[in-house]
Amino acid sequence: MRNRLFSLVFVIVMIFSISLTGCGSNNGNNNAAATDKPEATTEAVATNAADTATAEPAAGSDISGKITFLTNRTDMIGKEYDEYVKRFNEKYPNITVEFEASQTDYNQQAKVRMASGELPDVMFIPTIPNSDLPKYFASLDDLGLNDQITFKDFKSFDGKLYGITSGNSTSGIVYNKKAFADAGITEVPKTWDEFLAACEKLKTNGVVPLASNFKDKWPLNDWVYAVPRVIEGKADFPNEKLTSETPFTMDNGYGKALGLLRELNEKGYLEKDINSTNWEQSKKDIASGKFAMYFLGNWVINQVIGAGTTADNVGFFPLPYDNSGTPVAPLSPDFFYAVSKDSKNVEAAKAFVKWMIEDSGYEDFAGFISPLKGKESKLAQLKEFQATGVVLQEGTPDDAKVTEIGNKAQLDLPAVVQEFVLAKDPQSVFDKWNKAWAKAKKDLGY
Incomplete structure (x- = not known):
């Protein structure tokens, strides 16, 4: 499962794959993409620069110091991270x-470290208000990346940059190419009608068209965090709830997005029993062709390949939300790198963050889109996705007031998806949550 990080896409996003001991946003903005990462099992690992220094001075040899990076990617310790350091030390010996x-939930552990005043030199930013960023982190404006990075404003405050995304995710259809070919599907669908027709061919051929993992709830994040924004053509659409007493209607982004999933279920294109699905098994089923598709972030591509198929059997294309034929997809950030302002080696820490962004290749390993604007992915599936001419809609942070109202109303959006899809009268579901929203909004004085 995934470490709790989007939702928002957009889940954010992100959602952000990110995965998880549970599921959710890694940035506190419901936009983040998710990733599937194992629990921590490895103690801190050190790589000494002296072991890799060369006789000839390398660029950056005037910068020295010892730094610690607190990471949730425990699976990379002793493996990819060691290789990164060897290459990093060629430039900074x-x-x-x-x-x-991270030995526990990353977000919680990071907050404990912040409260104790014992921050590592480099870390990922946990869910804190942006107004608190200057209390803990150094400005990264001097790295010269401001004009090159995506999501520059996500972790900025008072005009200063404090965090840089480690990678980005988009949401789309991850599919088994052989399952498509065996069902007679020769081209990926470009409209909703074509998508439904493809689902019917798959169903007729004895294949479950789309694995929703409905019971687990978190795989539904993109349907409620990402799709409504894209349908409305407004990255900031979720924040419009702040000015409404009835934010959930059948004819706005929420109703239309959830209506798509409801239609797929009613036509029998999801799992036969959507209340008894299994996340880990579903990856194997996609890999084997028993199931044909996921609608998730690109982070899941490598996991499907790892579950028992070849890379050339896995494809990725934008979900066609309507019949316009113009592909649009959400873009959400993953965890954000930051440097502790109290680090004894701030310059060294910043050099490491910049190297991770520009030179490490981490985004390709993790299945992300580069945090640098316009940098083409090396992953075949992302190349296929980008070749459709898809427009990526860069997400925006959720307004703190919207989050506050939602919390007071006990609004769990993926749970709303579950209710909506299964309800005899989906309008009654929206009526219930509109009432809860309006009351919370009034109680808080908004």
Whole structure:
């Protein structure tokens, strides 16, 4: 499962794959993409720069110091991270990098460290208000990346940059190419009608068209965090709830997005029993062709391949939300790198963050889209996705007031999806949550 990070896409997003001990946003903005990462099992690992320094001075040899990076990617410690440091030390031979594994829920552990005043030199930013960023982190404006990075404003405050996304995710259809070919589908669908026709061919051929993992709830994030924004053509659409007493209607982004999933269920294009699905098994079923598709972030591509198929059997295309034939998809950030303002080696820490963004290749390993604007992915599936001419809609942070109202109303949007899809009268579901929203909004004085 995924470490709790979008939703928002957009789940954010992100959602952000990210995965998880549970599921959710890694940035506190419901936009983040998710990733599927194992629990921490490895203690802190150190790689000494002296072991890899060369006789000839490398660029950056005037920067020295020892830094620690607190990471949730425990699966990379002793493996990919060691290789990264070897390459990093070719440029910065006098910087020692240690990795500290997050032994519990990353977000919670990071907050504990912040409260104790014992921050590592480099870390991912947990869910805190942007107004608190200057209390803990150093400005990254001097890295010269401001004009090159996506989501520059997500972790900025008072005009200063404090966090840079480690990678981005989009949401789309991850599919088994052989299952498509066996069902007689020769081209990926470009409209909703074509998508439904493809689902019917798959169903007729004895294949479950779309694995929803409905019971687990978190795989539904994109339907309620990402799709409504795209349908409305407004990245900031979720924040419009702040000015409404009835934010959930059948004819706005929420109703239309949830209506798509409801239609798929009613036509028998989801699992036969959507209340008894299994996430880990579904990856194997997609890999084998028993199930044909996921609607999830691109982070799941490598997991499907790892579940028992070849990379050339897995494809990725934008979900056609309507019949316009113009593909649009959400873009959500993953965790954001930050440097502790109290680090004894701020310059070394910043050099490491910049190297991770520009040179490490982490985004390709993790199945992300690069945080640098216009940098083409090396992953075949993302190349296929981008070749459709898809327009990526860069997400925006949720307004703090919207989050506050939602919390007071006990509004669990993926749970609303579950209710909506299964309800005899979906309008009654919206009526219930509109009432809860309006009351919370009034109680808070908004």
